[in-house]
Amino acid sequence: NCEQACPNLLPLASAVQKAAQGDFEELKWCFERCIGCGKCEEAxxxxxxxxxxxxxxxSWETWKCRAGRGPIMDTEIRKVGAPIVLGTIPGVVAFVGCSNFPEEIEEIAEMAEEFAKRKYIVVLSGCSAMVAGMKKDKDGLTIYEKYPPDFDAGGVVNVGSCVANSHITGAAIKIANIFANLPLRANYEVIADYVLNRVGAVGVAWGAMSQKAASIATGCNRLGIPVVLGPHSSKYRRQYLSRKEEDDWTVMDGRTQQLVNTQEPTPEHLCIVVESKERAMVTIAKLCMRKNDTPQGRQIKLTHYIDLHKKLIGGLPPDLHHFIRTERDIPMFFKREVMEFLKEKGWEKKPVLSLPTLIGTYKSKAKIEDVVGGVKK
Known part of the structure; x- marks a missing residue:
């Protein structure tokens, strides 16, 4: 009865029998996949x-978790603001939300380490920050012992508990304020526009979403930060998806103040549910791309997108041609293969903008001068 009641169909009877004989491995395996619903005990x-x-x-095993450090400092933003906006730091990936992960609790640690190795800035909070420290490598080290605590390329930052998520969105706001010189007071629309079009940040809520986690994701979306959700989140029946080949990707060029059809879906979605950690990692890399990426920055981001897709799914991404603006964007390591792919797709060059904005493309009290005026000369 207990196994039939379990939503994950865990081998509970076998695990208990082995535990009675002193073998706890299967019980531990079940624990890592248990979502804590308690239906097994009821049945x-x-x-x-x-x-x-x-x-x-x-309780028999101990782990090491880095203490929550609180807000990202202004001095850190001054150091990484330009590389993030230009794309040479490929992105900021924030793992947030509650536990009850779809598979093993180690998935968060695996995804976080993958992006830390690739020199993204990895930020964690709440349950995600704790479980990231529950995976040890062959030397017995956790992700916190292998990567620095700095808000910089390759750093792994624990900002604190769930309520510390505001420090993550606060970092994006600080980039707009400190690096782009945009005023904070009564300027939410312009700052959100800046983050959406120029700051390569992505949130990841991998576990089953509570109402609190759902509100956090929505707050990120309002600020222009895409969010990748785990499979349990499909139950909320809310996604903000684009139709990349059908939608209008026209923006205003802040420098010429002319409308430009960029023809590239960056970022492609604001809120999307994926079914596996492999698909999540590929999607995260894709959603870090922004219209203002320099050719060097786009090369770096495409390198990770292509490499992750080939490694985790297989082959080149089928939508790769949408994200290549000119040949200068193509990573050198994949150039021959990508050029053949582009030829098959009938690819054509796309415009490259250094100051893309949606301000001026719709009716608003905000003016294009509010965006241009904040750019440091």
Whole structure:
């Protein structure tokens, strides 16, 4: 009965029998995949306290988690603002939200380490920050022991508890304020426009979403930050998806003040549910691209997008041609293969903008001068 009641169909009976004989490996395996719903205990005819057994198994092992550090400092923003906006730091990836992950709790640590190795800035909070420290490598080290705590390329930052998520969005706001000199007071629309078009940041809420986590994701979306959600989040029935080949990707060129059809879906979505960690990592890399990426920055971002797709899914991304503006964007390592792909797709060059904005493309009290005026000369 307990196994039939389990939504993840865990082998609970077998695990308990082996535990009685002193073998706790299967019980530990079940714990890592348990979502804590308690249905097994409700259905068990023998009153087995599965949850207490899981907690006991978990209590035998210790991990190291970096203490929550609080807000990102202005001095850190001054150092990384330009590389993030220009694309030479490929992006900021923030892992947030509640636990009850779709598979192993180690998935967050695996994804976070993948992007830290690739010199993204990795930021974590709440449950995600804790479980990131629950995976050890062959030397017994956690991600926090292998990567620096700096808000910089290759850093892994724990900003604190769930309520510290404001420090993550605050960092994006600070980039607009400090690097682009945009005023904060009564200027939300212009700052959100700046973040959407120029700051390569992506949020990841991988576990089952609570109402709180859903509101956090929405707050990121309002600020122009795309969010990747785990498969459990499909139950919320809310996604903000584009139709990249059909939608209008026209923006205003802030320097010439002319409308330009960029023909590139960057970022492609604001809120999307994916079914696996492999698909999540590929999607994260794609959603870090922005219209103002320099050719060097776009090369770096495309290198990660292509490499992750080939490694985790197989082959070149089928939508790769949408994100290549000129030949200068093509990573040298993949150039021959990509050029053949582009030829098959009938690819044509796209405009490259250094100051893209949506201000001026719709009715608003904000003016194009509000965007241009904030750019440092």
């Amino acid at each position: 068990c005819n023998h009153g087995v306290p599965f949850q207490k057994m899981f907690q006991s198994v978990a």
